[in-house]
Amino acid sequence: MSIRARLYPTPAQAEAMVVHCGHARFVWNLAVEQSNMWRRDKGPTPNYVAQAAQLAQARREHAWLGAGSSVVQQAALRDFDRARQSWWKNPHHFSRPTWRKRGVHEGFVIRDLTVTKVNHRWATVHVPKVGAVKFRLTRPRAQVTAATSARVTFKAGRWHVSLVTPPPVFDRKPTGAVTGIDRGVANTIATSESVMGSIPGWTPGEQARYVALQQQLARQVKGSNRRAVTKGKIARLHQRLTDRRTDWIEQTTTTLVREHDLIGIEALNTRGMVRKPAPKPDPENTGVFLPNGAKAKAALNKTIHASCWGKFAKRLHDKAANTPAGAKTLVVEVPARYTSQRCHHCGHTAPENRKNQAEFRCVDCGHEANADTNAAENILSRAITLAAGQAVDPRPRRTVDGRNRGTTTTASTTRERKAV
Numbered sequence: 001m002s003i004r005a006r007l008y009p010t011p012a013q014a015e016a017m018v019v020h021c022g023h024a025r026f027v028w029n030l031a032v033e034q035s036n037m038w039r040r041d042k043g044p045t046p047n048y049v050a051q052a053a054q055l056a057q058a059r060r061e062h063a064w065l066g067a068g069s070s071v072v073q074q075a076a077l078r079d080f081d082r083a084r085q086s087w088w089k090n091p092h093h094f095s096r097p098t099w100r101k102r103g104v105h106e107g108f109v110i111r112d113l114t115v116t117k118v119n120h121r122w123a124t125v126h127v128p129k130v131g132a133v134k135f136r137l138t139r140p141r142a143q144v145t146a147a148t149s150a151r152v153t154f155k156a157g158r159w160h161v162s163l164v165t166p167p168p169v170f171d172r173k174p175t176g177a178v179t180g181i182d183r184g185v186a187n188t189i190a191t192s193e194s195v196m197g198s199i200p201g202w203t204p205g206e207q208a209r210y211v212a213l214q215q216q217l218a219r220q221v222k223g224s225n226r227r228a229v230t231k232g233k234i235a236r237l238h239q240r241l242t243d244r245r246t247d248w249i250e251q252t253t254t255t256l257v258r259e260h261d262l263i264g265i266e267a268l269n270t271r272g273m274v275r276k277p278a279p280k281p282d283p284e285n286t287g288v289f290l291p292n293g294a295k296a297k298a299a300l301n302k303t304i305h306a307s308c309w310g311k312f313a314k315r316l317h318d319k320a321a322n323t324p325a326g327a328k329t330l331v332v333e334v335p336a337r338y339t340s341q342r343c344h345h346c347g348h349t350a351p352e353n354r355k356n357q358a359e360f361r362c363v364d365c366g367h368e369a370n371a372d373t374n375a376a377e378n379i380l381s382r383a384i385t386l387a388a389g390q391a392v393d394p395r396p397r398r399t400v401d402g403r404n405r406g407t408t409t410t411a412s413t414t415r416e417r418k419a420v
């Protein structure tokens, strides 16, 4: 959560803050350079602690750096460290931290923030070595003063502050309700109570517009102004879809967390699934590669990204973590293996149970259900087992009379993977 407000520094304050921006950028770019110098044979690059020590030394050696605010400079290092870690952990969502340019990336971070209310319209934020800088109060005072850190930016002659506030407590009462969620391609989500949800896509009109814009782009000269305009139009179309999907994820996860005390979801390795499969060398001809289904997987990858599963799970976890004590929602991730092949009624696990994408019919007991609902029920059972502190064994069971309840042959495992 962050609150953005326009800052109104006095000319003297603005001058001092420009110096902060320069120092923060200098420190950040040094950290980028150190991280870029990393080579496999030269051992690890200095981490935040080592860099902080180096900065302290540099401040003693260079008077101009030492004259600046150490709080601002250290915060720039930590800012870089956090950006690098986010990128390292989740390269799909975060880009690698790069150089900051003068006149483009003007700003700095303040940690251990002090925000003071002046009157009902104005408040101040304390900037190290600058003092209290005024900003317009646009949100309730309690929200603003709860801010823990801030980012000050300077662009097009204007100063802004982004106050980072802790997420609000998620308001809910215990309901006693539990649910399992199967995440899929045909239905983005299906719950164990047969509730289906689909993430919104483009309208037919938008789709036609997209195709038309793509054709227009192909005809235009590279680097031309007209081409840039078309690119902007395409970007806005994409943004509109992203916003719509974010709204859907926000609304759906809020409802789910509000209504359930326990939510079971699959522990899907979305990162593993979107990785391009390694080419298989042909053992008989060196240098020749066998087909590995990369094309089919690429098509599925698109849909996976489109369904935004990772984002969905993250928001579910975030919101559940902010539920009040005494009314906690528990989100349990369960092993996804065989949840789509296992009969929820009798436990028989076989790829033949899955008649097609939508229908499930157990070849052993004849139980019929929507395939996604059946999978969601299995996910819920596993979540309840895990929440009770017991282990879940996702492998198919064998019955006492020796009858095979589900097969563990290679054929069925491959098919399971495809079904997921």
Ligand SMILES: [Zn+2]
Residues within 6 Å of the ligand: 343, 344, 345, 346, 347, 348, 362, 363, 364, 365, 366, 367
């Ligand atoms: Zn059955």
